[in-house]
Amino acid sequence: MMSRPLIELRGLSKRYGVGDGVVLALEHVSLNIERGEFVAIMGPSGSGKSTLMNILGCLDRPTEGTYRLDGEDVGSLDKAQLALLRNRRLGFVFQSYNLLGRTSALHNVMLPMLYDRQRPRTPEARLALAGTMLDLVGLTARGHHQPHELSGGQQQRVAIARALVNDPSLILADEPTGNLDSRSGEEIMALLHGLHAAGRTIVMVTHEAALASRADRVLTMHDGRVQADVANGASVEKTIAGAAA
Amino acid sequence: MIPREFLRTAWESIRKNKLRSFLTMLGIIIGTASVIVMVAISAGTEAAIEEQITGLGSNLVFVTASFSRGGPGEGMSSGGLVYDDAAALHEGIRGVEGVIVEQGASASLRAGSVSLDEVEILGTTPAFPTVRDVNLQSGRFLLEAEVQRKAKVAVLGAGLAEELFGESDPIGQTVTAGTTKLTVVGVTAPKGSVGGTDFDSRLYTPITVVFQKFTPAQFSRIVGDRVRAITIAVAEDQDLNETILQIKLLLSKRHEVSLEALDFTVTTQDDIINTRESTTAAFRSLLSWVAGVSLIVGGIGIMNIMLVSVTERTREIGIRQAVGASPSDIRWQFLTESLLLSLVGGAVGVVAGVGGAWLFGVFSEMPTVVVPESIILAFASAAAVGGFFGFYPANRAARLDPIEALRHE
Structure with a gap:
C-alpha cells in the first residue's frame, strides 16, 4: 500500500517579469518527495533552486502548476492560511541563521509557538518545550544567550531547534553550512542526519557535492529544470519522466 | 498570536530604543498635557467669572442711558437717564429691593501723615450695600439725608x-479727598475684587458730593441731572422679564418716548453672564484646537517612527513570516507598538498635564480647575491618535513579501 507522497509538484513554472523581459526561473518541474526522504538540491546560481525552495517553503507561489503538501493544494490558500501552513508543517534553516537579534536563544526557539493559533500553550509550556529543543541540539546551557554571544555553529543549532519546535512535516535547509567553518558545518550536518534518521523529511540546498552525496537523493537543477534526479546508495536512478508519471 | 505576546513584543521593542521611544512619545505627552492644561485654564476662568458675576449681588437689572433719538443738533437734551428716575423706579416698580446710582471719580487722599494718589471715589446712594451685596465692618453706610444735603461724609x-489709619479706628476721623474734607462714618467689610472692581480700596461718598466736587461742571446739578446708569436690585421671587417691561413702560412715560425708541437700555446679569460665557467659549474652542493640533503632530511623529521601525525591522518581519506570522499578526504587532507608545505617552501626559495645571494655577493670575472629563478625553485622544497614525505603518509591514523581507539587509 502506497501512502500519498509528502510533496507532489506537477508542471511547476515560475516566471518573473513581463513581455520580452520574462525570466523563466522554473520550467515544468514535476516531482514527488516521499516522507522520510533526505533530498539535496544542487545547481549553479540562477538554476532555479532558490525559487524551488521558496515555493516548497510556501514563501512564493508558482506561476503555473500545482504543489500539494501532505495532499493539500497549496495554490488555493490565502496569505493567512499559508502562514499557518508554514507555522505548522514547515521548518526553515537558513544559511544566515535568521535569528531575531537581541533576543535570547530560548525566545528565538519559542517564536513559532507564539504564532501557533491552533495549539495555544501556556508560557511555561512554551519555555519547557523550547528548553527540550535546545537540549536536542546540544545547547542546554546557552538558552539565555543572545545570538551575538553565540558562535555561528551554535546559532545554526538554535535555528534548527526553532525549525523543529512545532513538529513540522518538512525541514527546508538552504545552504545550512554555507556560513560555517568545516568543523561546525560537520556538526550541523550530523545533526540534520540525526533528524533524518529519526524520521524527518529534509530538503537541503547545497553547493558541496560531498554534503549532497550523503543525502538519499540528489536533484540537480539547471536553467529552471531538474537536470538529474539521482538516488544514492542502493536506490535506483529515477528519471524525470518517471516522477511525472 | 495572543494579545499578551503582542504587548510583550511591543514593550521589548520600545525598551530597546529608549531615547527614540521617548522622543516619539514627547509629541503625545505634550499634546495630552496641553489638552488638560488648556481645559483647566478655561474651566478655571469660567468658574472665576461666574463667581464674580454672582458676587455682584443677586438679581440685578442695569438701566443704561443711550442717546438714541434726535439728531446731532438736539444732542444730549433728547435722552438719557436722570437722577430722579432712580427714585421713580424705586417707588413705581413692584418687587424692587433697592435702586442705586453710581458715579465714579478719582482723587488723591490724605489722612494725617498718610497720603495716597489716584484713589477711586465712588459716589453712590444709600441702597448700595443691599444692591451690591456689601457688608459693613464698622459704623454705617450713607444716609438719604446726607445725599440730599451733600454731606461731606465717607x-x-x-x-x-x-492703609490710611492702620490699627486705629477711622470712624469720626477726617479724610481729605482732593481739597474736600470728608468725615468717615463707616468701613465696609472685606469683599475683595469682583468683576474687575476692587471693593476694598474705594472710598464711598454721597453721589451728590461727587457731582459737586469731583466731576466736571456739567454734572454738578443734582435734581434732574443726567446719570449714566441706574442699578436695580429685584427681589428673587419676581419675574425679571415682567420687571424689565415695567421699567421700560415707566421710564418711557417719564421720558416721553415710545417703547420702540427708548433712550435707555435695560440689561440683566444673565446678559452679562452670556456675553462673558460666549467669550470664554471662543477662548476654549481656540485652546482645544491648539491642543488638538499638537496631538496630531504627535501622531505624525508616531507614524514617522513606526515607518522607520518597519523599514529597520524588515528582516525581522521576514523571519516572523517564515515561522508562521500571518499578515494580521504582523499588523497587530506594529499597531500594538504604536498604541503602546501613545498610551504610555498619554499616561505621562496626563500626569504632566495635571501637574502643569496645578503649577499654572499657583504661579499665574489665571485660576485653573482640572476637569476629570478632560483627562479621559486627552487619554482617549492619545489612544485614537496612536491607532490612527499607527495603522498605515502596520499595514505596510503586514503587506511585506516574505522573500523580499528575508533578503533585506
Whole structure:
C-alpha cells in the first residue's frame, strides 16, 4: 500500500517579469518527495533552486502548476492560511541563521509557538518545550544567550531547534553550512542526519557535492529544470519522466 | 498570536530604543498635557467669572442711558437717564429691593501723615450695600439725608481704611479727598475684587458730593441731572422679564418716548453672564484646537517612527513570516507598538498635564480647575491618535513579501 507522497509538484513554472523581459526561473518541474526522504538540491546560481525552495517553503507561489503538501493544494490558500501552513508543517534553516537579534536563544526557539493559533500553550509550556529543543541540539546551557554571544555553529543549532519546535512535516535547509567553518558545518550536518534518521523529511540546498552525496537523493537543477534526479546508495536512478508519471 | 505576546513584543521593542521611544512619545505627552492644561485654564476662568458675576449681588437689572433719538443738533437734551428716575423706579416698580446710582471719580487722599494718589471715589446712594451685596465692618453706610444735603461724609473700603489709619479706628476721623474734607462714618467689610472692581480700596461718598466736587461742571446739578446708569436690585421671587417691561413702560412715560425708541437700555446679569460665557467659549474652542493640533503632530511623529521601525525591522518581519506570522499578526504587532507608545505617552501626559495645571494655577493670575472629563478625553485622544497614525505603518509591514523581507539587509 502506497501512502500519498509528502510533496507532489506537477508542471511547476515560475516566471518573473513581463513581455520580452520574462525570466523563466522554473520550467515544468514535476516531482514527488516521499516522507522520510533526505533530498539535496544542487545547481549553479540562477538554476532555479532558490525559487524551488521558496515555493516548497510556501514563501512564493508558482506561476503555473500545482504543489500539494501532505495532499493539500497549496495554490488555493490565502496569505493567512499559508502562514499557518508554514507555522505548522514547515521548518526553515537558513544559511544566515535568521535569528531575531537581541533576543535570547530560548525566545528565538519559542517564536513559532507564539504564532501557533491552533495549539495555544501556556508560557511555561512554551519555555519547557523550547528548553527540550535546545537540549536536542546540544545547547542546554546557552538558552539565555543572545545570538551575538553565540558562535555561528551554535546559532545554526538554535535555528534548527526553532525549525523543529512545532513538529513540522518538512525541514527546508538552504545552504545550512554555507556560513560555517568545516568543523561546525560537520556538526550541523550530523545533526540534520540525526533528524533524518529519526524520521524527518529534509530538503537541503547545497553547493558541496560531498554534503549532497550523503543525502538519499540528489536533484540537480539547471536553467529552471531538474537536470538529474539521482538516488544514492542502493536506490535506483529515477528519471524525470518517471516522477511525472 | 495572543494579545499578551503582542504587548510583550511591543514593550521589548520600545525598551530597546529608549531615547527614540521617548522622543516619539514627547509629541503625545505634550499634546495630552496641553489638552488638560488648556481645559483647566478655561474651566478655571469660567468658574472665576461666574463667581464674580454672582458676587455682584443677586438679581440685578442695569438701566443704561443711550442717546438714541434726535439728531446731532438736539444732542444730549433728547435722552438719557436722570437722577430722579432712580427714585421713580424705586417707588413705581413692584418687587424692587433697592435702586442705586453710581458715579465714579478719582482723587488723591490724605489722612494725617498718610497720603495716597489716584484713589477711586465712588459716589453712590444709600441702597448700595443691599444692591451690591456689601457688608459693613464698622459704623454705617450713607444716609438719604446726607445725599440730599451733600454731606461731606465717607465710607472707606476695608483695605483703604487700613492703609490710611492702620490699627486705629477711622470712624469720626477726617479724610481729605482732593481739597474736600470728608468725615468717615463707616468701613465696609472685606469683599475683595469682583468683576474687575476692587471693593476694598474705594472710598464711598454721597453721589451728590461727587457731582459737586469731583466731576466736571456739567454734572454738578443734582435734581434732574443726567446719570449714566441706574442699578436695580429685584427681589428673587419676581419675574425679571415682567420687571424689565415695567421699567421700560415707566421710564418711557417719564421720558416721553415710545417703547420702540427708548433712550435707555435695560440689561440683566444673565446678559452679562452670556456675553462673558460666549467669550470664554471662543477662548476654549481656540485652546482645544491648539491642543488638538499638537496631538496630531504627535501622531505624525508616531507614524514617522513606526515607518522607520518597519523599514529597520524588515528582516525581522521576514523571519516572523517564515515561522508562521500571518499578515494580521504582523499588523497587530506594529499597531500594538504604536498604541503602546501613545498610551504610555498619554499616561505621562496626563500626569504632566495635571501637574502643569496645578503649577499654572499657583504661579499665574489665571485660576485653573482640572476637569476629570478632560483627562479621559486627552487619554482617549492619545489612544485614537496612536491607532490612527499607527495603522498605515502596520499595514505596510503586514503587506511585506516574505522573500523580499528575508533578503533585506
